[in-house]
Amino acid sequence: EADIYQTPRYLVIGTGKKITLECSQTMGHDKMYWYQQDPGMELHLIHYSYGVNSTEKGDLSSESTVSRIRTEHFPLTLESARPSHTSQYLCASSEREGEGSANEKLFFGSGTQLSVL
Amino acid sequence: KNQVEQSPQSLIILEGKNCTLQCNYTVSPFSNLRWYKQDTGRGPVSLTIMTFSENTKSNGRYTATLDADTKQSSLHITASQLSDSASYICVVSDRGSTLGRLYFGRGTQLTVWP
Numbered sequence: 001e002a003d004i005y006q007t008p009r010y011l012v013i014g015t016g017k018k019i020t021l022e023c024s025q026t027m028g029h030d031k032m033y034w035y036q037q038d039p040g041m042e043l044h045l046i047h048y049s050y051g052v053n054s055t056e057k058g059d060l061s062s063e064s065t066v067s068r069i070r071t072e073h074f075p076l077t078l079e080s081a082r083p084s085h086t087s088q089y090l091c092a093s094s095e096r097e098g099e100g101s102a103n104e105k106l107f108f109g110s111g112t113q114l115s116v117l
Numbered sequence: 118k119n120q121v122e123q124s125p126q127s128l129i130i131l132e133g134k135n136c137t138l139q140c141n142y143t144v145s146p147f148s149n150l151r152w153y154k155q156d157t158g159r160g161p162v163s164l165t166i167m168t169f170s171e172n173t174k175s176n177g178r179y180t181a182t183l184d185a186d187t188k189q190s191s192l193h194i195t196a197s198q199l200s201d202s203a204s205y206i207c208v209v210s211d212r213g214s215t216l217g218r219l220y221f222g223r224g225t226q227l228t229v230w231p
Contacts, residue, residue, distance in 0.1 A: 009158075042121075042221035043161075043206075090160050106219075108160030 003027050006091050006109035013081055014117055021076045021112045023091030029107075032074040035090040036060060037111075043090065049074055081116045088113050119144040121209050121222040129228045134197055138225045140190040140207030148210040152181050152192050155204045155224065164192070164205075194227075202229045 004025040013019055025032065030051045035043040035058075045058030049068040063085070064078050074093075078085055091109040121142045130136050142150070149168045153161035165174045165181040167190070173182050178201075180193045194201055204224040211218050 004160075040126075040223060040226075042223045044221075045219070092160070105163055105166070108162070110159050113158070 004091060004093055004107050004109040006089075006112050008112060009110060010113045010115075012115045012117065015080075015082055017081050019078050019081055019114070021089055021091075021114070023074045023076070023109055024072050025074075025093045025107070025109075026072060027093060027095075027107070028071065029093035029095055030071065031094045032068065033092045033094075033106075034058070034064075034066060034074070034076050035092065036062070037088045037090055047076065081114075083116045086114060086116050119209075119211065119220050121207055121220045123205075123207050123222040123225050125225060126223070127226040127228070129230060130197055132197060132199060132229055132231050136194050136197060136227065138192045138194075138205050138207075138227070140192070140222060142188050142190070142207070142209045142220070144188075144209040144211050144220050146212040147185060147188075148212040150181075150183055150190050151208040151210070152179070152190075153206040153208060155206055157203070161206055197229045199229050199231060202227060 007022045032049045034047040036046050037043045044060035046060050046062040047058055047066040049055045055066050064076050066076050068074055088111050090111045092106050094106045124139045151166045152164040154164055155161040164176050164179050167174050167183045169185050178195045183190045204226050206224040207222040209220045
């Protein structure tokens with residue numbers, strides 16, 4: 001099935017700490033995305049990338065940053081974690097046709113559940 | 118405002134029974150509609166993708182329908198199994214740009230009891 005991996009699966013951290021959520025895919029997909037999801041709520045796009053050295057902010061304002069130095073790797077960083085950052089973070093990738101193309105599939109990782117105390 | 122509304126919010130059924138989940142959307146222009154299954158603590162997995170010209174698509178025991186005129190979709194699950202317990206998410210894509218944009222519903226939480 002999907003070859004997209006996120007680490008860690010769970011993270012509990014204190015306020016003010018710097019954290020990096022890892023996401024890697026082995027499918028060679030150009031497009032990668034970060035979504036934030038709270039319980040019972042819809043997914044919100046916070047960052048996306050169309051390829052190496054390309055990053056854009058999504059619909060939901062986020063204090064996080066991303067980088068895309070290699071095709072397979074799309075890490076998300078929070079410089080100073082706060083309790084309001086507590087959420088599930090989902091990484092996804094898709095093929096070149098684009099996020100909304102009918103013939104394009106979006107593959108999700110298993111997510112990182114972040115809790116900031 | 119582009120929106121995707123799902124009903125019911127949650128549903129409990131007995132193993133072996135059928136069920137139907139609903140999705141209404143106001144996204145325009147419309148490109149395609151997807152149904153995803155999300156197990157607790159996992160990422161969503163694609164079940165079906167339907168374009169404007171398709172009004173039904175099946176994936177095993179899952180059958181999705183689309184009425185683009187009324188902007189409604191349903192996901193029918195036949196002979197439910199315990200492993201069907203999950204959140205089912207309706208996602209609609211627009212054609213507002215060359216790349217499209219995804220609008221997510223909040224999901225229907227399905228619980229299948231033995």
